[in-house]
Amino acid sequence: MNHEAPIVEFLGLHFNLANVMMITIASLIVFLIAVLATRKLAMKPTGIQNFMEWVMDFVKNIINSAMDWKDGGRFHILGITLIMYIFVSNMLGLPFSIVIDHTLWWKSPTADPVVTLTLAVMVVVLSHYYGVKQKGVAAYGKEFLKPFSFMLPIKIIEEFANTLTLGLRLYGNIYAGEILLTLIAGSLATGVGGHLAAIVPMLAWQGFSIFVGAIQSFIFVMLTMVYLSHKVSSDH
């Protein structure tokens, strides 16, 4: 518990080296999975190509549930990459964590609020960018005055609240899961009795964490598409 982070200052920026490493590893895994799965493409899909096509259809359905495919088609690639990246990140911290000299090295990158909020801010900024691009500045601005002009402050607060909840929901779920896993792992190490007592909760919580990780990645992409559709769609 309360492990330190390996923070290094470079060019005036503070880097958490554990985060940097885990982000890189997660990106690499996603890249390898995606590229290896799409090496042998065929009209008649087999094996892993079926799986990747299922993922694509899954994200396509998420987008379709939020907005028209005409508006949302351009977010397809973003959605697939996001869901795979977050899912893999969530899974990374589950099997083990590595602590060297009280410094936590191996963990889920999404168990850090900076990382999740970065993704959330990226999504919200993207939604504003596409809102302006799609509707023009005037129509985009008018959206803030709907349905009543006095709701402008609430609308502005909503944007920040969206960002915060989007990022912190993911962070909270994954971080809490890892804390509990660490606690149970601590119990595992205490002796025979603690070991036996901790086996069942460990199994249960790891299974539940896989479920939570999958659900959270789904929710993140789902909300991403909802926020994007609020800004992009013109039918409400």
Next chain:
Amino acid sequence: MLTNGFVVAASAGHLNTGDIVFQLLMFLILLALLKKYAWGPLMGIMKQREDHIAGEIGAAEQSRTEANKLLNEQRELLKQARQEAQSLIENAKKQGDLQRDEIIALARTESDRIKESAKAEIEREKEQAVAAIREQLASMSVMIASKVIEKELSVADQEKLINEYIKEAGEGR
């Protein structure tokens, strides 16, 4: 950045700006690479399959309508052929009837003609026969008469008769 700065500053003491930059950069790189090497080709093949299926459906539809058209054509042709055969048979029948009547008429006239000629022949033969009989009868009667006359006729009568005959013969000439 105000919002997450607030949160992170509370937990870590200072903001890991480097992480933010790194995460953003990595994600964008990942996005670009995957778009180029994974999702692009995958979407391409899915689109291709979609087109292929659409094309196949179109082709099937087309061939179906074509088959239907051909079927109708064939049906029409069959009907026509049947009609033609029917008319051919009818014609042949008519022709046969006509020919039969002709033949019968011809045969009838022929038979009539043969009958006529046979009748004429018979008539002629009969006449001939009658004439022959008559001649024979005359000579026989002469013979009988001469036999009878030979017995009862006197020389004077004979003379008178002969003269009469001679006279007759002379008149007949």
